[in-house]
Amino acid sequence: MRFTQLFTKTSKTKPSGEESVNAILLEQAGFVYKNSAGIYTHLPLGWRVMQNIAQIIREEMNAIDGQELFMPALHDKHYLQATGRWDVDVVFKVSSGIGKEPDFNISWTHEEIFTEIASRFIKSYRDLPFAGYQIQTKFRNEPRAKSGLLRGREFMMKDLYSFHTSEEELFAYYDKAKEAYLRVFDRCGLKAYYTLAAGGDFTASNTHEFQVVAPVGEDTIMLCRGCEYAENIEVSKLTAGDLCVKCGAAVVSEKSIEVGNIFPLGTKYSKAFDLSFTDTEGNKQLVVMGSYGIGLGRVMATVVEVSSDERGIIWPESIAPFKIHVISLPGGEAEAQKFYDQKKAEGITVLFDDREGVSAGEKFADADLIGVPKQYIFSKRSLEKGGVEVKSRKSGDSSIVEL
């Protein structure tokens, strides 16, 4: 991508009013555009990051036998009415006709929809276990959208649902999902703690969240630095300084961001939609379910929260919008162009600052703000030193590499 053709521009000034780091930097650098509070356009740069996150999630979900599909965003009221959730406050409702009472809702979650679909195809123990997932937009009528992309009214979410013959089978899968989730966050450059939590509207039993420590987080967890055991304070009986129930070390209290969660659903939804199977004995049994979510925009925003400096964002290579950022300065234009063409041909994503008449300082400032992990600087000076100056966004270290 040539900088001169990139749709968006960076801004020299920070957006007015915003306090959260992700809101400031993602907007200032041109990754997102805020249409309304908690409602964002993902601009080309931001969408590239989202696609990279989605790709990591797909690989890990596929690795635990998740089959990707895509469900609707408009749901007839019979779905939520079947489980008594039609009147949950955050549900956005719409009417299918002028002057009619609302009779549809816009997707806030897909347990009901998916359970009904599954009931059409799952008939026997031979059809189980099964797991399906999608990456789709969720809508929540948040009374208070806040903190940039961290709490939105509309956001991209990966939701996976698993179907099992028994609780034992469910929890075995639950463990696999947990490991897959930890790999997703690790690959995205996040240190996420597997945290015991409450169930909310989804399930009566305890659930688990994946929490990333950050001051802007809305949650508070009691965290053991020793064995990494964590509990959300909404269910924890621990306070800071108490001893970890797993390893005996002292626990600390940390603000944190919930980047994902997993819920054992049991038979709540299969009962509501008559999702059952015939077991090996010929008996009819309810399918046991689990549900597993990751907010993609929240992952992106969380990475910005935990990885930036006074100059801008510092992306991990795995989800950066481009692998390298080529900066062309006077005297280095021809070599920069050649290098760009070559890397592109190799299939490496490159942001090429080909602007003419723009000062070196402005190019450096933009590169630092956008936060691509490696900067390749071509100039008269670098060529005299023998090649291209390769600089790490994170450490600031640079060295001359021969061409």
Next chain:
RNA sequence: CGGGGUGUAGUAUACCGGUAGUACGUUCGCUUUGGGAGCGAGUAGACUGGGUUCGAUUCCCAGCACCCCGACCA
């Protein structure tokens, strides 16, 4: 939904009861290139509705929007 704050060119801001100034952006010209360059010219603005007033962008009220705290929640 309760509390607090803010609303001025595209963006960020200043001043002001007498119709608004700066910077960045953007357009044109020239000069520039290792940390957000210079000169000149152009462009563009008071959230909405009421009220007070001779006169309101400024003061008051309401609405709306946004930010922050709380409640709620991926």
